[in-house]
Amino acid sequence: MSASSPSGLEDLDPVIHAPKRLAAMAVLSTADQASFQFLKERLQIADSDLSKQMSALEAAGYVAVQKLGRGRGASTSFKLTRAGRTAYRAHRAALRALLGED
Amino acid sequence: MESDEIRAQLHDLERAEASPYVDQRPSPWWFAPSFALWFGAMASVQDFTWPAGVSSMWQALITLAVIIPLAMLLGAYVGWHQQYHGAYPKLVGPKPPEIRRVYRLYFVMFAVATAAIIGLALVVPWWVTGPVTAVVAYICLVGYERVYERAAAAVRERLA
Numbered sequence: 435m436s437a438s439s440p441s442g443l444e445d446l447d448p449v450i451h452a453p454k455r456l457a458a459m460a461v462l463s464t465a466d467q468a469s470f471q472f473l474k475e476r477l478q479i480a481d482s483d484l485s486k487q488m489s490a491l492e493a494a495g496y497v498a499v500q501k502l503g504r505g506r507g508a509s510t511s512f513k514l515t516r517a518g519r520t521a522y523r524a525h526r527a528a529l530r531a532l533l534g535e536d
Numbered sequence: 537m538e539s540d541e542i543r544a545q546l547h548d549l550e551r552a553e554a555s556p557y558v559d560q561r562p563s564p565w566w567f568a569p570s571f572a573l574w575f576g577a578m579a580s581v582q583d584f585t586w587p588a589g590v591s592s593m594w595q596a597l598i599t600l601a602v603i604i605p606l607a608m609l610l611g612a613y614v615g616w617h618q619q620y621h622g623a624y625p626k627l628v629g630p631k632p633p634e635i636r637r638v639y640r641l642y643f644v645m646f647a648v649a650t651a652a653i654i655g656l657a658l659v660v661p662w663w664v665t666g667p668v669t670a671v672v673a674y675i676c677l678v679g680y681e682r683v684y685e686r687a688a689a690a691v692r693e694r695l696a
Contacts, residue, residue: 456545460552464631465623468556472622476555509619526549532542 445528447521449494454479454487459514459522462497467513488512496521551695556625557635558688564620568677576670577606579653583662634687634694641683645676 450459457477461468474484491497496518502509514522581602586595618624625631631639649672657665 453545453548457548457552460549461555461623464553464626464629465556466626467618468623469619472556472559475622476552476559511618526546529542529546529549533539533546 443532445524445531447525447528449490449496450521450525452487452490454483455491456525458484458487458491458512459496459518459525462512462514463519463522465513467500467511470510470512473512491518494518494521547695553630554632554635554691554695556623557631558691559623560621560688562685563681568674568681571677572670572674574606574609575673576666577602579657579669580662580666581606583657583665585662632687632691632695634690635684638680638684638687642680645680649673649676 450456454477458473461473461476470481470484470488473488474481477484479487488497488499492499495515497512498515500511500513502511581599584599627639653665653669653672656668660668
């Protein structure tokens with residue numbers, strides 16, 4: 435628990451606290467990059483839902499999007515930005531702190 | 537937030553973090569033989585004995601003419617591999633302990649095999665070094681794949 439937030443809940447990042455976005459951040463935290471398809475299979479969600487979640491993370495500056503090719507063969511992949519990596523680590527640490535494991 | 541809820545969330549995070557390491561599709565059948573040939577070709581080029589009269593400039597040009605396509609092949613493979621597996625796990629940084637052990641084994645195996653091949657190359661001609669390297673690489677790659685899959689299965693089971 436941090437000194438600035440007695441409950442510790444304030445240390446949780448609202449952008450990545452949503453379970454699907456948090457899971458996507460966790461996958462990306464240990465990968466140089468991950469494709470849209472890989473994330474979709476791991477998170478077991480629909481294309482539209484994943485697009486929405488990743489757009490929110492991109493808007494927050496937490497992930498960078500890379501698109502390769504056009505049309506049917508096109509692929510989209512994601513990687514964590516430096517800000518995203520920092521935010522994910524902080525969020526994870528805040529969760530552990532709530533358990534008193536920091 | 538309840539403690540149980542947080543514990544469950546951290547467990548889910550650990551599983552998701554392990555995913556790039558343990559949710560990979562199996563390597564295609566041609567992976568080990570083609571990489572064995574690649575290593576064999578590299579070893580042959582390095583150990584090649586030039587006939588008398590070939591200038592050092594020609595030696596360098598011919599060596600580059602062989603090594604550059606081999607390097608391009610490797611680059612093409614890395615690009616294909618990223619597409620095929622969908623996620624490229626980080627070499628450095630936190631990873632499941634089971635996988636960390638396999639990575640360690642890989643680096644030790646690679647160092648020992650490289651030292652053995654270099655030692656061999658000092659006493660046998662290039663046309664022996666190449667095929668022996670290919671066979672050693674094939675055995676190491678097949679063995680490594682099996683050990684890795686066992687470790688990945690252990691992680692999946694632990695974090696199920």
